[in-house]
Amino acid sequence: MSLPLPPGDFRAYLFDCDGTIVDSMPLHYAAWCSALDEWGCEFPEELFYAWGGRPIADIIATLNARHGLTMPVDTVARRQEELYHRSLPELTAVPEVLAHIEDAHGRIPFAVVSGSTREGVTASLGTLGLLDRFEALVCAGDYTRPKPDPEAFLLAARRLGVPPADCLVFEDTELGIQAATAAGMASVRVPQPWERAAAA
Incomplete structure (x- = not known):
């Protein structure tokens, strides 16, 4: 299955990590x-x-x-x-998200916005050889208010130097989608493992 994106000329992609980039x-x-x-x-x-x-x-x-x-x-x-x-x-990437990373890498900047520790995020992305694709990592400890608060996404946008309205968020959880919306960002929901399996 493919992951269609909302319309827009986005200048940055912000990704949750677990369940979004990595099928963890x-x-x-x-x-x-x-x-x-x-x-x-x-x-x-x-x-x-x-x-x-x-x-x-x-x-x-x-x-x-x-x-x-x-x-x-x-x-x-x-x-x-x-x-x-x-x-x-045993870790693999979420294919539908990996396709967008490969397509847009080098054209626009990427950030990870995760509730996991920096150690966990770097281990997961490093295992799949994807760590160097991301210009910024925003992880647990970098912000005080977790999703659905928009703080983490707004911090990532500042670090990339891109206005929130020009960012597209990839998320697999309702809390993450709510946080993106609160940040004034468009979002795309990544299906859960069983949804992707059913579609396949």
């Missing part, structure tokens, strides 16, 4: 399950995707509240990322 959500979910299993905590797959775009610390805190647990946020977050990194050899 199934790998992240497996890492979550393994990390949480060590604490006797269940995380249904439907809930995992429904919470797409939420900060890791927020997810762990909410799971603690739902299950009456006291999992240490930093410990579980580090464990989840460690387990995800082990799965990187």
